[in-house]
Amino acid sequence: MHIFYTPDITQPTYTLNEEESKHCVRVLRLPVGGIINLIDGIGGFYTAEILSDNPKKVNLKILQVEKEFQKRNHYLHIAVAPTKNIDRLEWFLEKATELGIDEITPIISDRSERKIVKNDRLNKVITSAVKQSIKAYHPKLNEAISLNGFLKMPFEGDKLIAHCVADDNKKYIADLIQPNGNYLILIGPEGDFSLEEVNLALNIGYKPITLGNNRLRTETAALATCFEVNYLNR
Amino acid sequence: MHIFYTPDITQPTYTLNEEESKHCVRVLRLPVGGIINLIDGIGGFYTAEILSDNPKKVNLKILQVEKEFQKRNHYLHIAVAPTKNIDRLEWFLEKATELGIDEITPIISDRSERKIVKNDRLNKVITSAVKQSIKAYHPKLNEAISLNGFLKMPFEGDKLIAHCVADDNKKYIADLIQPNGNYLILIGPEGDFSLEEVNLALNIGYKPITLGNNRLRTETAALATCFEVNYLNR
Numbered sequence: 001m002h003i004f005y006t007p008d009i010t011q012p013t014y015t016l017n018e019e020e021s022k023h024c025v026r027v028l029r030l031p032v033g034g035i036i037n038l039i040d041g042i043g044g045f046y047t048a049e050i051l052s053d054n055p056k057k058v059n060l061k062i063l064q065v066e067k068e069f070q071k072r073n074h075y076l077h078i079a080v081a082p083t084k085n086i087d088r089l090e091w092f093l094e095k096a097t098e099l100g101i102d103e104i105t106p107i108i109s110d111r112s113e114r115k116i117v118k119n120d121r122l123n124k125v126i127t128s129a130v131k132q133s134i135k136a137y138h139p140k141l142n143e144a145i146s147l148n149g150f151l152k153m154p155f156e157g158d159k160l161i162a163h164c165v166a167d168d169n170k171k172y173i174a175d176l177i178q179p180n181g182n183y184l185i186l187i188g189p190e191g192d193f194s195l196e197e198v199n200l201a202l203n204i205g206y207k208p209i210t211l212g213n214n215r216l217r218t219e220t221a222a223l224a225t226c227f228e229v230n231y232l233n234r
Numbered sequence: 235m236h237i238f239y240t241p242d243i244t245q246p247t248y249t250l251n252e253e254e255s256k257h258c259v260r261v262l263r264l265p266v267g268g269i270i271n272l273i274d275g276i277g278g279f280y281t282a283e284i285l286s287d288n289p290k291k292v293n294l295k296i297l298q299v300e301k302e303f304q305k306r307n308h309y310l311h312i313a314v315a316p317t318k319n320i321d322r323l324e325w326f327l328e329k330a331t332e333l334g335i336d337e338i339t340p341i342i343s344d345r346s347e348r349k350i351v352k353n354d355r356l357n358k359v360i361t362s363a364v365k366q367s368i369k370a371y372h373p374k375l376n377e378a379i380s381l382n383g384f385l386k387m388p389f390e391g392d393k394l395i396a397h398c399v400a401d402d403n404k405k406y407i408a409d410l411i412q413p414n415g416n417y418l419i420l421i422g423p424e425g426d427f428s429l430e431e432v433n434l435a436l437n438i439g440y441k442p443i444t445l446g447n448n449r450l451r452t453e454t455a456a457l458a459t460c461f462e463v464n465y466l467n468r
Binding site: 070091098099100134172174212213214215216217220227231234 | 304325329332333334366367368406408446447448449450451454457458461462464465468
């Protein structure tokens with residue numbers, strides 16, 4: 001199965017852009033009459049036939065469309081402090097996309113060592129994982145924002161914060177989550193959120209969670225919550 | 235907290251090897267009288283005081299020992315086909331160590347593109363994750379073995395195989411696992427196990443499992459099972 005990401009798709013015919021055309025004809029060596037699949041990133045899964053194999057503009061005829069392809073039964077937004085080593089954030093994005101995630105926001109907190117992220121690069125990682133794992137929905141990557149700014153934004157659903165400050169009120173995700181809901185989870189930087197940040201979040205309704213006794217890296221903690229939420233909604 | 239991995243530990247005094255001594259004195263700049271922690275890889279967690287700061291051989295006095303430190307309540311052995319890109323296997327090892335795993339065996343199956351793995355390098359990845367996540371138990375990495383050879387080895391516990399061949403008998407891990415047990419899970423290569431291999435495993439008692447509708451990479455599938463087993467034993 002050959003998947004192309006075509007967020008600007010048109011019907012009943014469509015022309016692949018230059019990069020994708022080259023990939024189709026030169027790399028995959030697909031001939032006229034060949035069948036490929038397109039995803040639009042918002043749930044559409046298309047089957048298309050190659051009408052012309054010009055390596056700069058491949059013309060396609062859309063044969064079939066499936067809307068809301070493998071639509072998820074819940075909504076997961078993870079807001080995570082970008083890791084000092086950006087590779088670690090990238091693999092989180094790849095793995096979370098494979099497992100299932102809807103929205104990601106890089107948040108800059110007091111102890112963040114990295115204050116800047118390049119979304120172009122990160123979106124390429126997500127798109128690649130979307131294609132590899134055959135997802136018709138493309139997770140949304142927001143621009144990085146300060147934690148304070150992020151906390152002021154509205155969210156309808158369960159708001160959770162994973163932190164390492166001692167707190168007897170922490171619960172396991174499993175004990176907090178109702179299936180088929182909307183979940184927003186905050187994951188802190190390598191040195192954790194500051195006590196002030198934790199209290200700020202708790203005061204506006206975030207619930208504190210623990211991921212168990214293991215000391216997890218930022219990206220592992222983020223992925224663990226992604227696993228758990230998807231698992232609880234399986 | 236400064237953690238050193240010292241599988242050859244002695245009491246009541248111990249001398250760090252040259253590499254660890256250099257790390258202790260030159261990198262961490264710890265002084266005489268400083269306190270460090272040692273792990274022996276088989277459950278021992280030690281607190282030690284620095285008696286001499288010779289950068290080639292740091293002498294330590296063991297102050298305290300905790301045996302069976304954070305002992306796990308179950309046993310998890312994952313046998314996984316090594317990925318073509320070895321980085322992907324390495325990150326599986328790092329993340330599985332953080333989340334909790336006891337034994338890993340690289341298995342070479344019909345469709346494995348990679349037939350050789352270098353355990354020295356992989357063990358360093360595991361050791362690093364053991365120290366980073368403060369584990370007193372060092373996961374055991376076995377030498378790579380053919381799937382056929384591996385299937386002949388005995389295992390007391392639940393034996394599961396995750397594969398992508400159509401099979402109505404597949405179940406979710408959650409529906410198969412009893413907490414506090416011993417689990418052995420087989421994860422195939424990029425191109426999946428062959429039908430012959432799947433049948434071979436099923437015939438000797440492996441139970442088929444599904445990880446849901448997502449098409450997961452080898453290392454993501456392996457990590458997903460690791461996460462689920464730990465989750466079910468939390």
